[in-house]
Amino acid sequence: MKVIRTIEELRAEIGHRRSTVSGPVGLVPTMGFLHEGHGSLMQRAREMTGTVVLSIFVNPIQFGPGEDFETYPRDEKRDLAVAESKGVDIVFIPEVQEMYPQPIKTKVAVSELTSLLCGASRPGHFDGVTTVVNKLFNIVKPDFAFFGMKDAQQVAVLEQMVRDLNMDVTIVPCPIVREEDGLALSSRNVYLNAEEREQALVLSRSLNVALEQLENGVTATAGEVRRLLTEVISGAPMAKIDYAEVLTFPELMPIDNEARLAETGNDCILALAVRFGKTRLIDNALFQTKEGNPHV
Amino acid sequence: MKVIRTIEELRAEIGHRRSTVSGPVGLVPTMGFLHEGHGSLMQRAREMTGTVVLSIFVNPIQFGPGEDFETYPRDEKRDLAVAESKGVDIVFIPEVQEMYPQPIKTKVAVSELTSLLCGASRPGHFDGVTTVVNKLFNIVKPDFAFFGMKDAQQVAVLEQMVRDLNMDVTIVPCPIVREEDGLALSSRNVYLNAEEREQALVLSRSLNVALEQLENGVTATAGEVRRLLTEVISGAPMAKIDYAEVLTFPELMPIDNEARLAETGNDCILALAVRFGKTRLIDNALFQTKEGNPHV
Numbered sequence: 001m002k003v004i005r006t007i008e009e010l011r012a013e014i015g016h017r018r019s020t021v022s023g024p025v026g027l028v029p030t031m032g033f034l035h036e037g038h039g040s041l042m043q044r045a046r047e048m049t050g051t052v053v054l055s056i057f058v059n060p061i062q063f064g065p066g067e068d069f070e071t072y073p074r075d076e077k078r079d080l081a082v083a084e085s086k087g088v089d090i091v092f093i094p095e096v097q098e099m100y101p102q103p104i105k106t107k108v109a110v111s112e113l114t115s116l117l118c119g120a121s122r123p124g125h126f127d128g129v130t131t132v133v134n135k136l137f138n139i140v141k142p143d144f145a146f147f148g149m150k151d152a153q154q155v156a157v158l159e160q161m162v163r164d165l166n167m168d169v170t171i172v173p174c175p176i177v178r179e180e181d182g183l184a185l186s187s188r189n190v191y192l193n194a195e196e197r198e199q200a201l202v203l204s205r206s207l208n209v210a211l212e213q214l215e216n217g218v219t220a221t222a223g224e225v226r227r228l229l230t231e232v233i234s235g236a237p238m239a240k241i242d243y244a245e246v247l248t249f250p251e252l253m254p255i256d257n258e259a260r261l262a263e264t265g266n267d268c269i270l271a272l273a274v275r276f277g278k279t280r281l282i283d284n285a286l287f288q289t290k291e292g293n294p295h296v
Numbered sequence: 297m298k299v300i301r302t303i304e305e306l307r308a309e310i311g312h313r314r315s316t317v318s319g320p321v322g323l324v325p326t327m328g329f330l331h332e333g334h335g336s337l338m339q340r341a342r343e344m345t346g347t348v349v350l351s352i353f354v355n356p357i358q359f360g361p362g363e364d365f366e367t368y369p370r371d372e373k374r375d376l377a378v379a380e381s382k383g384v385d386i387v388f389i390p391e392v393q394e395m396y397p398q399p400i401k402t403k404v405a406v407s408e409l410t411s412l413l414c415g416a417s418r419p420g421h422f423d424g425v426t427t428v429v430n431k432l433f434n435i436v437k438p439d440f441a442f443f444g445m446k447d448a449q450q451v452a453v454l455e456q457m458v459r460d461l462n463m464d465v466t467i468v469p470c471p472i473v474r475e476e477d478g479l480a481l482s483s484r485n486v487y488l489n490a491e492e493r494e495q496a497l498v499l500s501r502s503l504n505v506a507l508e509q510l511e512n513g514v515t516a517t518a519g520e521v522r523r524l525l526t527e528v529i530s531g532a533p534m535a536k537i538d539y540a541e542v543l544t545f546p547e548l549m550p551i552d553n554e555a556r557l558a559e560t561g562n563d564c565i566l567a568l569a570v571r572f573g574k575t576r577l578i579d580n581a582l583f584q585t586k587e588g589n590p591h592v
Contacts, residue, residue: 007462105409106426106460110402130402131461138462164402165427166303166434 001084003091007099007139010092014051014140017089023050024143027169029136032056032093033073034082037177037185041146042086044174053140054083055092057099062128073190092140099135108134110157110164113252117153117271118282121242129154130161137169145169149295150176150184152269152284156250173295176283178204184283196276199236203272203283206232206244210270214261214287222246223257225270233274242273242280249286250295262289297380299387303395303435306388310347310436313385319346320439323465325432328352328389329369330378333473333481337442338382340470349436350379351388353395358424369486388436395431404430406453406460409548413449413567414578417538425450426457433465441465445591446472446480448565448580452546469591472579474500480579492572495532499568499579502528502540506566510557510583518542519553521566529570538569538576545582546591558585 004010014025026049028041034056045052056079063069076093083091107127113119114126137145147155155173162171177185182204183197192200206229213219219228229244246255248266255261261268271284286295300306310321322345324337330352341348352375359365372389379387403423409415410422433441443451451469458467473481478500479493488496502525509515515524525540542551544562551557557564567580582591 011464104460106404106406106457108402108404108461112401135460135462138464141464161402164400164431165404166431168307168434168437 001088001091003080003093005094005098010139013090017051021050025049025051025053025140027136027140027142027145028054029133029145030054030056031058031072032079033075033187034079035185035187037148037150039082039086040177041148041174042088044172045146046087048144052088053090053092053142054088055136057094059128059132060096061131062125064122064124073187107131108161110160113157113160116252117243117245118273121273126157130157133158137167142169144172146172146174148176149173150282152271155295156252159250186281188279191279192276196238196279199238200276200281202233202236202239203274203281207270207283207285211285211287220260221257222255222259222261229270229272238276240275242275245271247271261287264289297384297387299376299389301390301394306435309386313347317346321345321347321349321436323432323436323438323441324350325429325441326350326352327354327368328375329371329483330375331481331483333444333446335378335382336473337444337470338384340468341442342383344440348384349386349388349438350384351432353390355424355428356392357427358421360418360420369483403427404457406456409453409456412548413539413541414569417569422453426453429454433463438465440468442468442470444472445469448567451591452548455546482577484575487575488572492534492575495534496572496577498529498532498535499570499577503566503579503581507581507583516556517553518551518555518557525566525568534572536571538571541567543567557583560585
């Protein structure tokens with residue numbers, strides 16, 4: 001496994017592998033502090049491609065003022081060990097100066113899809129994501145890029161960017177990985193104290209209850225789903241709901257309270273963002289009304 | 297010469313040429329109605345690359361409301377003959393539907409550089425340019441892309457985009473091509489009636505006078521250059537000045553009226569936009585204070 005810190009060296013190494021190693025190139029973009037969610041992306045990349053590139057970069061321009069850019073957890077040594085164990089070929093781990101040698105004046109922005117959910121709570125966040133992922137795609141030129149469905153809105157936004165800009169890469173969405181008790185893996189879970197950690201289980205629990213009720217017909221309309229999610233989450237006294245929404249996926253179009261999800265003709269996403277103390281957690285589940293959704 | 301109208305076919309043909317024809321791939325993006333200015337770009341591309349791709353696409357999203365998108369001159373048959381005569385290998389001439397199969401939600405935008413000159417007069421214009429050029433770069437994946445210095449601000453903006461987004465392409469700026477009497481070639485020159493055409497010579501004349509006076513020291517400061525350009529242009533009664541500016545190039549930073557151009561430590565651009573009747577013409581000249589400017 002090669003650890004590379006400059007764009008120039010990365011390009012040379014990938015060029016070299018393109019001409020000597022068969023199979024496509026896969027990119028797993030991360031902010032590091034790797035967990036088994038990232039692990040599943042690396043594994044998927046390992047299965048599908050001949051060259052697996054893992055990028056680790058805590059991207060300043062996707063953090064808002066007052067967010068946790070400075071304190072975002074970092075552990076390079078452990079990350080490199082995890083990458084090695086997953087069979088990664090190249091770890092790209094640039095400094096901020098390497099990615100932004102001068103203040104960046106160019107922005108890649110996706111509209112509409114970014115105006116709600118996390119986009120509403122974190123203004124500018126998705127512009128930072130699309131811009132840095134665009135840069136990484138231009139540097140690595142991957143055939144496949146792997147993203148976790150925990151960040152479902154990010155997947156929808158990046159798919160829109162790739163389609164709109166004719167980028168020659170296929171986004172591969174990978175399923176959410178959870179702890180045994182249901183908590184979705186996240187690098188930010190380390191921020192939680194024991195009590196917050198316990199109460200945070202209400203996210204996955206509320207999604208499960210809603211999916212179950214949708215499947216057995218007890219719940220049917222978007223309004224009922226919203227009420228149910230809110231009700232279950234509010235059972236945890238520390239939970240402060242940022243949003244508990246249901247939208248079409250991947251279009252992220254609003255659904256009227258009266259509309260029955262099964263009749264929208266679209267797959268739907270149940271999407272949550274909830275604060276526990278200073279930590280904001282997200283989770284989601286898809287309710288599939290169409291066959292063969294590639295996001296499941 | 298192949299004439300190709302779909303992205304899929306273009307990608308296949310370029311892929312085929314990449315593996316069978318030696319030398320890099322060059323792209324000359326145009327809106328068609330080709331003149332000798334475009335001709336010089338194709339020639340330069342022919343000299344520098346093994347595969348010359350000419351794109352012809354009147355890009356709707358770079359025209360503002362009330363601008364001339366509908367009436368922009370088009371002549372496909374003549375354009376193909378010109379391309380053939382210049383040794384172009386592939387002409388890519390897509391319909392709007394092919395480039396924008398659904399309303400585009402993704403925008404590539406460069407700030408600062410686009411807030412002045414044509415960016416101020418044509419809000420949204422450069423976002424349309426950077427977005428479509430980004431798409432074309434992703435489709436063609438050229439090693440070199442050729443642009444005329446008549447659109448000097450466009451060159452500066454695209455260079456900024458390429459650098460900021462780590463796009464793996466080199467922008468090759470090519471010199472302005474002029475009629476014998478000095479009028480810079482433009483597809484929009486066909487809009488001019490005889491009298492407007494005659495008076496439009498004031499653009500190049502004012503630039504020549506200013507450069508001459510800068511060189512012999514009669515004029516030195518930015519304020520003097522602005523006054524001089526305005527004065528000469530105002531000698532043409534039909535001329536309505538949009539701007540007559542001097543800025544650093546390619547940074548496009550403002551220069552104080554009192555500052556002497558030769559002492560700014562930067563190359564400078566004298567940039568004009570002037571209306572004659574309904575037609576808006578642009579022209580510019582570089583005043584070089586540094587050695588080896590690649591834009592000259």
